[in-house]
Structures are given as structure tokens and as C-alpha cells.
Amino acid sequence: MYTLIETDVIIFGGGGAGSRAAIEAYDHGAKVVMAVKGKVGHSGCTPWVGTNAAVGPWSNENDRPEYAMRDLLAHGGFLGNQELVKILANDSANRIFELQDWGVELARNQDGNIAINHAPGHTFARNLTLKPSNPNPQKDGYPPGIAVMDALRGQLKKRDIRIMEDVALVDLLKTDGRVVGATAIDCNTNKFIVFKAKSTVLATGTYSHVFSHTTVSLYETGDGQAAAFRAGAELIDMENTQYIPARTGMPPGTILVNADGDRFLERYGIDGCKRMAKEITVRAVGTEIREGRCTDRGTMFVNVVDPMKKDEWDPDYWDRLEKNGSLYPGYTDQGINTAADQFETGPLAHTTTGGLRINDRCEASIPGLYAAGAVAGGVYGHARPEGFTVMITLVLGCRAGRLAAEGARSIDEVSIDEASADAxxxxxxxxxxxxxxxxxxxxxxxxxxxxxxxxxxxxxxxxxxxxxxxxxxxxxxxxxxxxxxxxxxxxxxxxxxxxxxxxxxxxxxxxxxxxxxxxxxxxxxxxxxxxxxxxxxxxxKNIIYNQLHGKVRVSTAAVDLRYCGPDDDRAVSPQWPRIDGRTRAIPTLARVGPYN
Ligand SMILES: Cc1cc2nc3c(=O)[nH]c(=O)nc-3n(C[C@H](O)[C@H](O)[C@H](O)COP(=O)(O)OP(=O)(O)OC[C@H]3O[C@@H](n4cnc5c(N)ncnc54)[C@H](O)[C@@H]3O)c2cc1C
Structure with missing residues (x-):
């Protein structure tokens, strides 16, 4: 009745995390199978990535990984897993070097130095831009992130890794309290597959499609989180998602106004959209919508105040707005007349912050199960400065792959309980x-x-x-x-x-x-x-989710503040304005200092 496939390590997901995990597991001696709903590198969010954050030789001489770590934790409201964030801050540069070795070029200034920009939420400029592998990336619908996926696909091809596309994870299988593989559907043949594996890695991305208005790829439907929940694993921080304020972006020479034509951002102490952390602008936009100063569609407008600046933006962005009314893969709307002096915009849900609760070995709460990338939760907390989520996929994907291979090597055999496959x-x-x-x-x-x-x-x-x-x-x-x-x-x-x-x-x-x-x-x-x-x-505190007799049960767990916390000596950054004199939802940025 089923097709049985046996392997050491089975990996679900073909974005940055899944692909990087597969490469590392194979390089550590494991027999690896990758199952991907959709196509490797064309089904998840990773090809859409624009910017990558890492402290390395390109950085300001005063920058340190521990400052990046502090930025991440402060931005996430100190809910992040401090050990995982430390690993992320320390290992990001290695993953960038590796991408360079694998043929990815970084954008450079005219003087030949690697270009870095200072994104909101970072104490120092440390965001790198990849040079797209395709000379015309926007025409194919992708920003530079496709270069990451092209490099990873190139490496996958060099290895004897079985890649099964259009294969969707259904359930995890357990025997004697250990995950021993999973079931899946081969969408093309309509066959039900049973994977028997010593280690199972989930890298299936977010659940952002709980919202119709979202930036993320259509494949992100919480399959990994739901399968883990059903198997009895703990999830963390599922209550939260991040948002972007404007699905059209904020093109040069434009301002955001509400349905009354009011430049409302100023009322919230925000000078302009561009240099603000998304969370600040989104909170202002969300308040206007909640208080009814929006269109019937819950949207507002981008006003063109300086049409001469139109040329400063990539023509392909304008094309995309003309066609889809949005810059993002997860949401399309009626096209926009970009010659008009105003067009409609509104927030979109972006990447979720919740998912499988993992420890610093990328292990979930059930033996045999690992998770990496956006399917894992609680890594950086309730928000993140731009550029770090793609690094999570590479850093933790690599780590999960190695540890899954080592885990597989440490056990002789696993067995599938047929009754659970039938169920x-x-x-x-x-x-x-x-x-x-x-x-x-x-x-x-x-x-x-x-x-x-x-x-x-x-x-x-x-x-x-x-x-x-x-x-x-x-x-x-x-x-x-x-x-x-x-x-x-x-x-x-x-x-x-x-x-x-x-x-x-x-x-x-x-x-x-x-x-x-x-x-x-x-x-x-x-x-x-x-x-x-x-x-x-x-x-x-983090909120922990698990099931009791199939029902959702929540409890809380205090955060381990082993390296830094909100009571540490801090300096207020001008990037975090006060909102109507109230305490900010996001803590102030930290004054830099050594934290370990
Ligand atoms: C538009 C956009 C722009 C972004 N820009 C940036 C940026 O500039 N910088 C940054 O740091 N981050 C950015 N992010 C976030 C970043 O892209 C993601 O956090 C990261 O790429 C997630 O990688 P991943 O491998 O975990 O998941 P993905 O790349 O999303 O891959 C998930 C994979 O799992 C597969 N899958 C899903 N369900 C199943 C199933 N049931 N069975 C098998 N496979 C399954 C999918 O098909 C896909 O292959 C952006 C996100 C979006 C949406």
C-alpha cells in the first residue's frame, strides 16, 4: 500500500535550511534523502531574500559578533534563545565565506570593497547584498536571494543526495518515543510514502498563510509545525508573526498617507519609513487601520510627492507593481497605475517567529527530530533586525545537518510501527x-x-x-x-x-x-x-505549546537571560521613538559592550 524509503537522514524542505542541512549531513557520512513540496530553491522564501547580516572582515572595525548578538536579542524583546543567537552571530561570517567559495558574489562599492549598509536595528552597518546569479533577477520574479539557492543547488548536485520534489510531509512517525521517519504524499503519482530514517530534519518554513495578506511563498502552510505538534513535540512563540508596513514598498519620492490623506507617521514620532525598524512603522499603520482611518479594504495610500525620483527605483519593481499591486510572492492584487499620483498599499504578514522548540543542537523535544530555519521558533524572539533570518537558515541548517548525521551514526537501526503508518x-x-x-x-x-x-x-x-x-x-x-x-x-x-x-x-x-x-x-x-x-x-517568558489529548495546551517558560537582558545598562537609540509618550513595544537598542 505504501512506498517505503529507508535512509539515515530524511530532510523535509528545499529552501536555505533544508538544502544546507542536506549538504552537511551528506558531508558527515550520512545517506540523505530530501523531500520537497514544490521544487528545490523555487518553493520557499529563501530565493526572495534581499539582505544578509554578518559580522566579518567587511564590518566596521569596532563591530563584534557579541554586539550583533545583543542587537538580535534586544530587537526580539529578549525572548530569543541566547545560546542559539550566540551561535548565529559567531557563525554567520563562515556561512558567507562559504557562499563566496561556492560562487556567490557580494555587491561591491566602486572602490572594490564589499558594500555594507546599515539596516534598522543594527548597531553597526553589517548588511551585505548578494549579486544576483541571474543578470535579470526581477524578470524571473526573484531578488538576489536566488543566488543563495543557485549555489546550494549546485552543491547538492555534486553529492549523491536523493532529491524528491513535489513530495509533501504528512506526519512524523514514532516508535518507542523516538521519531523514526515520516509519511508523505508524492503529489505527482498520488502515492503515500513511508520514510524510515534514523534522523528526521524539518525545514518546511513558516505558517504565515494563516493570513491571506502575506509576503511569503505559497508553500508555507505550517506543515512542519503541525506535524511536530501532532507527534507530541513542543512548539514555542506560535502567537507571533512579523509584518511589513507596505506591500508596495515605499518607492523613492513617496510618502505614506491614511485614507484621510493625513501623513500619519509623524504623529507616531516617525520621520520616514525607510530607516525605521518595520515593527515601529507597522504598529503605526495597524493603529490607523484599527481606528478606521483606512479604506474599506483596510488599506492606505502611497502618495507620489516627487515624481522625478521615480527613476531611482528598479524599473522591474515598477513592473511588478503594475502587474500584481505588490512586490511579494505571497500576495497579488489588482495591478497599480504607477503613473497616478497615489496608489493603494497596506501591511502584509511576513515571517512567523514561532515553531518547533529546539535546543542549541537543533534538537526538538522528541529524540530523532531536528529543525532548522523558519520552521523552528524562539530563536531570536519576537522580531529581528533585517538580514538575520536567512543567516539562521544557513547557520542552523548546517548545524542541524551535522548533528542529524552524527545522531544517525550513533544508533544501529530504527523500526517503523506499521499501525502508526496506517493511522x-x-x-x-x-x-x-x-x-x-x-x-x-x-x-x-x-x-x-x-x-x-x-x-x-x-x-x-x-x-x-x-x-x-x-x-x-x-x-x-x-x-x-x-x-x-x-x-x-x-x-x-x-x-x-x-x-x-x-x-x-x-x-x-x-x-x-x-x-x-x-x-x-x-x-x-x-x-x-x-x-x-x-x-x-x-x-x-516564552509561550510553549503542546497537545493534551489532541487539544492545544499552552504553558510558559521563563527566558534564560544568560548573556544579556532588558535590565542591562542601555542607551536609547534614536531609531526607537516614543509613541505618544508610552513605553515602546520594542526595547531600546543596547549600548554595545561585551556580553560573554
Ligand atoms: C519576500 C521575503 C523577503 C525576505 N527577505 C529577507 C531578507 O532580505 N533577509 C533575511 O534575512 N530574511 C528575509 N526573509 C526571510 C527569509 O527568506 C526566510 O526566513 C528564510 O529564507 C527561510 O528559509 P527556510 O529554508 O527555513 O524556508 P524556505 O526557504 O521558505 O523553504 C521552505 C521549504 O519547505 C518546503 N515545504 C513546505 N512544506 C513542506 C512539506 N509539507 N513537505 C516538504 N516540503 C515542504 C517548501 O516547499 C520550501 O522548499 C524574507 C522573506 C520573504 C517572504
């Missing part, structure tokens, strides 16, 4: 049955519209309670009836995977609402109108 197969068919009956796309729209209405940028208790009640009704209406499952196989593997994705979105949305109700404060990119302040006395 997964029946569940997958039952999910398809009920979703097909209720309408897969209709159910997905219901999830997304509920999240947009009750859990958008600025949340409050009554909205979250209503959202959770509605979400539980959708969960109930879509509960899989494994005992009634028809004997007929779903006819189309892609549609089957889409039904499973939708049920994963349902689960991750429920977790998000449950945790957002629990966190009674604002921090990083997480904003509650009824708790607008950051509350370090009560909420310097």
Missing part, C-alpha cells in the same frame, strides 16, 4: 474527505478571513476570543472521521496535499489565537491594544 494514511484520507466535502479553498478562505478580522496587526482580548471561537467551529466542522474514511483514494495528489495544508493552517491558526490571548502585553512585533506596554515583570 497516518487513514488520517490523511479522512482530512481529504471532510475538506473536499466542505470545500478546501472555501475552508482556507474562512481561516484567513477569520485571522484577518480578529488577529491582524493590533489585537485585543475580545477579538481574539471571538476569533478563537470561530476557529474552533471551523476545526469542529473539519474534524477528520477516520472510522468513516472512504476506500477511494483522493484522485489528485496536489489537491490531497492542499487539503492537508489547509488542516495544518487550521491547527496553527488555533495555536496562534490561543497564545495571543495568553500573552497580555506588547513586545517585538506582537501588539495588543488592551496591553500596549512591554511587561518585563510578568512576560519575559
Amino acid at each position: 497516518s494514511f487513514n488520517r490523511a484520507r479522512a482530512v481529504y474527505d471532510v475538506m473536499a466535502k466542505n470545500g478546501i479553498d472555501e475552508t482556507r478562505s474562512k481561516i484567513q478571513s477569520t485571522m484577518h478580522e480578529y488577529a491582524w496587526v493590533i489585537k485585543d482580548r475580545s477579538g481574539l476570543e471571538t476569533g478563537l471561537r470561530v476557529m474552533k467551529e471551523i476545526v469542529f466542522a473539519n474534524r477528520p472521521m477516520t472510522q468513516d474514511v472512504t476506500k477511494i483514494m483522493p484522485a489528485d495528489g496536489f489537491k490531497w496535499a492542499r487539503a492537508l495544508e489547509t488542516s495544518n493552517l487550521l491547527l496553527t491558526a488555533e495555536m496562534m489565537l490561543t497564545g495571543a490571548l495568553e500573552r497580555k502585553e506588547s513586545r517585538g512585533a506582537f501588539f495588543r491594544a488592551d496591553y500596549p506596554e512591554t511587561d518585563n515583570d510578568n512576560w519575559l
Whole structure:
């Protein structure tokens, strides 16, 4: 009934984290299989990356990895895993050197030095731009990040790694409390696959498609988080996502205005969009929307105040706005007339910050299971300065790959419990049955519209309670009836995977609402109108998610502040303005200093 594939290490996901993990696991002697929903390097967010942050020889002579570490932790509201952030800050330069060895070129100044720019949230300029591998990257729809994926794909090809594309993870399989592989659907052949593996690595990205308005690729539907939850693993910080303020970007010579034509950012102490951390601008935009100073579509406008500056922007960006009304892969709208003197814009949900809770060996809470990249949560906390998430995929992907290979070497054999493979197969068919009956796309729209209405940028208790009640009704209406499952196989593997994705979105949305109700404060990119302040006395804690009899259960865990915390001596950076005299949701940037 199933196709059985045996390997040392099975990796799910073909973005930066999955590809880098596969390379490292293979180089550490493991037999590796990679299963990817979609195509390697063309299915996730990594090809969209614009900027990479790393402290290295290109940096200011006063910069240090520990300052980068402090920036990351402060920006994330000190909820990050300090040991993982330390690894990230220390190892990022190595991953950049490696990309260079693998043929990636960094953008340079006219004097030939590597160009670095100073992105918001960084104490020093340390953001590098990759030279796109394709001379015309925007025409193919990708910014420079495609260079990372081209380099990783080149390295994968040099190794004897089995790559299975259009194969979607369904469930993790456990025997005697250890993850021993997983089930998956081959979307092209409609076959159910059982992977038997000594180590399993999840690198399946975010769950941002709980929102219809999102930047991320269509493949990011929380499949890894949901499978881990069902297997009994702990998840962390699922309540939060980051946002970008304007799906059109802020082209040169433009300003952001609300539906009344008011340059509202000034009221929030923001001089201009560009040099602000996204979270600050997004909070202002979210407040305008919440207070009704927006269009009926919950949007605002970009006003062209200096048309002469239009030429300063990449013509391909303008083309994309003309076609899609958005610069991002996850959201398309009616095209924009870029010759007009104003056009519509609005926030999009960006990368999520929650996911599998991992330790500094990238191990999840169940033996045999590893996670890296955006599928893992709690790494940097509730927000991040630009450029570090792609480095997480490379640094932690590499680490997870090595440790998964070493873990596989340390055990002789694993066995699959056939009953658990059968249960997964029946569940997958039952999910398809009920979703097909209720309408897969209709159910997905219901999830997304509920999240947009009750859990958008600025949340409050009554909205979250209503959202959770509605979400539980959708969960109930879509509960899989494994005992009634028809004997007929779903006819189309892609549609089957889409039904499973939708049920994963349902689960991750429920977790998000449950945790957002629990966190009674604002921090990083997480904003509650009824708790607008950051509350370090009560909420310097991560929210941990796991299941009890299949139901979402949350608890809290105090943050380990082993290297730095919000009470350390700090200097207020001008990048963090006060909002109406209130405490900022995001802590002030730290004064630099040694922290380990
Ligand atoms: C538009 C955009 C711009 C960004 N710009 C930057 C930037 O400039 N700098 C920065 O640091 N970060 C940036 N980020 C964030 C960064 O891109 C991501 O955090 C990072 O690339 C995530 O890498 P990943 O490998 O974890 O996931 P991805 O690259 O998203 O890959 C996930 C992979 O998992 C696969 N998958 C999903 N579900 C399954 C399943 N069920 N079975 C098998 N495979 C599955 C997907 O198909 C995909 O191959 C940006 C994100 C977006 C959306």
C-alpha cells in the first residue's frame, strides 16, 4: 500500500535550511534523502531574500559578533534563545565565506570593497547584498536571494543526495518515543510514502498563510509545525508573526498617507519609513487601520510627492507593481497605475517567529527530530533586525545537518510501527474527505478571513476570543472521521496535499489565537491594544505549546537571560521613538559592550 524509503537522514524542505542541512549531513557520512513540496530553491522564501547580516572582515572595525548578538536579542524583546543567537552571530561570517567559495558574489562599492549598509536595528552597518546569479533577477520574479539557492543547488548536485520534489510531509512517525521517519504524499503519482530514517530534519518554513495578506511563498502552510505538534513535540512563540508596513514598498519620492490623506507617521514620532525598524512603522499603520482611518479594504495610500525620483527605483519593481499591486510572492492584487499620483498599499504578514522548540543542537523535544530555519521558533524572539533570518537558515541548517548525521551514526537501526503508518494514511484520507466535502479553498478562505478580522496587526482580548471561537467551529466542522474514511483514494495528489495544508493552517491558526490571548502585553512585533506596554515583570517568558489529548495546551517558560537582558545598562537609540509618550513595544537598542 505504501512506498517505503529507508535512509539515515530524511530532510523535509528545499529552501536555505533544508538544502544546507542536506549538504552537511551528506558531508558527515550520512545517506540523505530530501523531500520537497514544490521544487528545490523555487518553493520557499529563501530565493526572495534581499539582505544578509554578518559580522566579518567587511564590518566596521569596532563591530563584534557579541554586539550583533545583543542587537538580535534586544530587537526580539529578549525572548530569543541566547545560546542559539550566540551561535548565529559567531557563525554567520563562515556561512558567507562559504557562499563566496561556492560562487556567490557580494555587491561591491566602486572602490572594490564589499558594500555594507546599515539596516534598522543594527548597531553597526553589517548588511551585505548578494549579486544576483541571474543578470535579470526581477524578470524571473526573484531578488538576489536566488543566488543563495543557485549555489546550494549546485552543491547538492555534486553529492549523491536523493532529491524528491513535489513530495509533501504528512506526519512524523514514532516508535518507542523516538521519531523514526515520516509519511508523505508524492503529489505527482498520488502515492503515500513511508520514510524510515534514523534522523528526521524539518525545514518546511513558516505558517504565515494563516493570513491571506502575506509576503511569503505559497508553500508555507505550517506543515512542519503541525506535524511536530501532532507527534507530541513542543512548539514555542506560535502567537507571533512579523509584518511589513507596505506591500508596495515605499518607492523613492513617496510618502505614506491614511485614507484621510493625513501623513500619519509623524504623529507616531516617525520621520520616514525607510530607516525605521518595520515593527515601529507597522504598529503605526495597524493603529490607523484599527481606528478606521483606512479604506474599506483596510488599506492606505502611497502618495507620489516627487515624481522625478521615480527613476531611482528598479524599473522591474515598477513592473511588478503594475502587474500584481505588490512586490511579494505571497500576495497579488489588482495591478497599480504607477503613473497616478497615489496608489493603494497596506501591511502584509511576513515571517512567523514561532515553531518547533529546539535546543542549541537543533534538537526538538522528541529524540530523532531536528529543525532548522523558519520552521523552528524562539530563536531570536519576537522580531529581528533585517538580514538575520536567512543567516539562521544557513547557520542552523548546517548545524542541524551535522548533528542529524552524527545522531544517525550513533544508533544501529530504527523500526517503523506499521499501525502508526496506517493511522497516518487513514488520517490523511479522512482530512481529504471532510475538506473536499466542505470545500478546501472555501475552508482556507474562512481561516484567513477569520485571522484577518480578529488577529491582524493590533489585537485585543475580545477579538481574539471571538476569533478563537470561530476557529474552533471551523476545526469542529473539519474534524477528520477516520472510522468513516472512504476506500477511494483522493484522485489528485496536489489537491490531497492542499487539503492537508489547509488542516495544518487550521491547527496553527488555533495555536496562534490561543497564545495571543495568553500573552497580555506588547513586545517585538506582537501588539495588543488592551496591553500596549512591554511587561518585563510578568512576560519575559516564552509561550510553549503542546497537545493534551489532541487539544492545544499552552504553558510558559521563563527566558534564560544568560548573556544579556532588558535590565542591562542601555542607551536609547534614536531609531526607537516614543509613541505618544508610552513605553515602546520594542526595547531600546543596547549600548554595545561585551556580553560573554
Ligand atoms: C519576500 C521575503 C523577503 C525576505 N527577505 C529577507 C531578507 O532580505 N533577509 C533575511 O534575512 N530574511 C528575509 N526573509 C526571510 C527569509 O527568506 C526566510 O526566513 C528564510 O529564507 C527561510 O528559509 P527556510 O529554508 O527555513 O524556508 P524556505 O526557504 O521558505 O523553504 C521552505 C521549504 O519547505 C518546503 N515545504 C513546505 N512544506 C513542506 C512539506 N509539507 N513537505 C516538504 N516540503 C515542504 C517548501 O516547499 C520550501 O522548499 C524574507 C522573506 C520573504 C517572504
